[in-house]
Amino acid sequence: MDSKQRIYECAKILFFEEGFNNTTKRKVSELSGINQSMINYYFKELGNVAAVVFAENYQILTKRIAPYVDYEKEPFLIDVVFEILSHRISEMNPSMARFVTDASREMMFGCDAYNYAAREHKMVLLGLTPADNSGKLSAEVIERYNLFTSLKMGIKSYYFSKYSQGDFNKEKFDRYLIFLIKVQMFALGRVFTDEQTAEIISKATDITERLLEDNPDLKKPSIYLYHKSILHEEPVMDLLNNAKFE
DSSP, X not given: OOHHHHHHHHHHHHHHHTXXXXXXXHHXXXXXXXXXXXXXXXXXXXXXXXXXXXXXXXXXXXXXXXGGSOTTTOHHHHHHHHHHHHXXXXXXXXXXXXXXXXXXXXXXXXXXXXXXXXXXXXXXXXXXXXXXXXXXXXXXXXXXXXXXXXXXXXXXXXXXXXXXXXXXXXXXXXXXXXXXXXXXXXXXXOOOOHHHHHHHHHHHHHHHHHHHHHOGGGGOHHHHTOOGGGGGTOOOOHHHXXXXXX
């Protein structure tokens, strides 16, 4: 494993075991055995590492969700299942809930990594194929893409804020999902009725239950997202190499 990957994996372990706010470059350096100057060189700040963790989590979960969804007919369903599944995982794992709330700002301003992880899915939502991304996109498509992402991140910021305050019961989470769906549909130039919105949430909830039953490892981020054995076996992620930090 190269030094960049090792720094990333060690920081991720510390984020979950000790908390994002309690993780320092010195601690990452001690666990990884790599000088702090290299951490600065590769990532600049630990917040950039956290942004990639959010993106990796998205990448892992959406790949697990994909077999349960007719991607061409209902590409938006993946997003809704992801929101419900992520919420369930946080409910079951205090370490994930702590990371999500403590590092939420890093996700908001670390959209480059998230956009890379979600690039193909977003293209489908915009009515394009991944192949269309090989050429230059029109200004209209780029504008729609940016509007979609900005609105989604803004609403998620509200979710993170309320969740961190412990003020997010099931009723409020359901309202958040309804608002998220309707605003994103607006950004995509589509309209969902209340009935369609309720139907997609019900369908996504059922898929989430099946996912957790079929994939029990998803109940534990310490298995599917971070674990110390990863330091000896994982290759460098494509995601990590393509995320850029200013």
